[in-house]
Amino acid sequence: MKNPNLWLVVPAAGIGQRMKAECPKQYLKISDRFILDITLSRLLDSGPFEGCMVPLHPQDQWWSDSESSSDGRIQTCTGGKERADSVLSALHALDEQADENDWVLVHDAARPCLHPHDLSNLIDVLFEHPVGGLLAAPVADTLKSASKGRQPAVEQTVDRRYLWRALTPQMFRFGALRQALESCLENGHTVTDESSAMEFSGNMPLLVEGRADNLKITVPSDLGLAEFILSQQ
Template sequence: MTESNLWLIVPAAGIGQRMQAECPKQYLRIDSRFILDITLSRVLNAAQFAGCMVPLNPTDHWWPTTESSQDERIQTCLGGAERADSVLAALRALAGQAGDDDWVLVHDAARPCVHGEDLSRLIDTLSDHPVGGLLAAPVADTLKKAGPGENPEVQETVDRRPLWRALTPQMFRYSSLVAALEKALEAGLPITDESSAMEFSGTMPVLVEGRPDNIKVTVPADLDLAGFILSRF
């Protein structure tokens, strides 16, 4: 795979309400560095990207203070209300730079623990695939289906064998991802990741097993856990 056909999108327009912090979660710090800086540097330094687009919230005033704002590989654009809106905005901002068949990797801003070996395996596995795919981890816990109510009763134990946790990066062809996101958003479908948009379009992505410690910082307890994981690399 050549440098000219691999692009990175890291949507960073969210406000991370579940963190209950004074700033969006991507601007919280681990060992004095913004999570967003850690994430971008880890991914960009693990593969040869032609460039990177970071969609930002219109009210974002933290970005100019980041290490990443000085990285010539990174461009920014305005993001949207939801993740899918931001990713589509980034794809449109890359129009004229990315070719229709170029690969686009979309990675969560608050997933700083992605491992370089996982990224390489994703790229190598999908390099000749017609659709693309995503890093994912098989579900390890016993799963219970709950009934209604605040303290629900168990309705059944769910077979976990075919179930995987979707991780990022997720990797698809530029034109296919644009078309899938546009179609899904126009239909008002719930798009929680790029894979779900591709699935709605009728093309089934490939699951590429990744490390389960590629966690997403979502609640306050995740911050210390991410710091511990990064200290072990």
């Protein structure tokens, strides 16, 4: 049996409400480049991908102006309302190209600071694993659970020894991830990432420790921090 191929999926159909910008956050610029272009080029130039699918918003006005739109390694499809809808749309678009046993790596469009070493380590650790897994970082801060209300109070300090921050990419078998997402959406399960869909299906994804500077750009102050991280890498 041939070795499984690796496919990249980068959902880019979000509108980035928390950025309060005139365009979705993936189309904001760092050093005069779209964040999405930085993200895609860094992954595709670092990983042995067979191809890449980017789900876009139906009313996307910016993709045609991107560097990525002329990259022959990248295909696009129509994304959905939520992340899980977009990822599933991408998997359906790849149906005739990917095998059930192939690997799919899903990465956030607004996470341009992934270090190439983390990507190669994720692939190396998981390539023979039966389920797959995700990059993650151990929680470093002291965590508090809080009471409800406008001015919450501390209820207790939470043991952080077994708590991790989920990062991306998240890497799972093509057929298993598609089935898990379809099942979650059919049954009304809230899917916050691909790992949660796999967990609902009874699988135990592996945590692969990644760098803490794998920043997801969410609020305006993250832009300067991402630019600094990229300059240091």
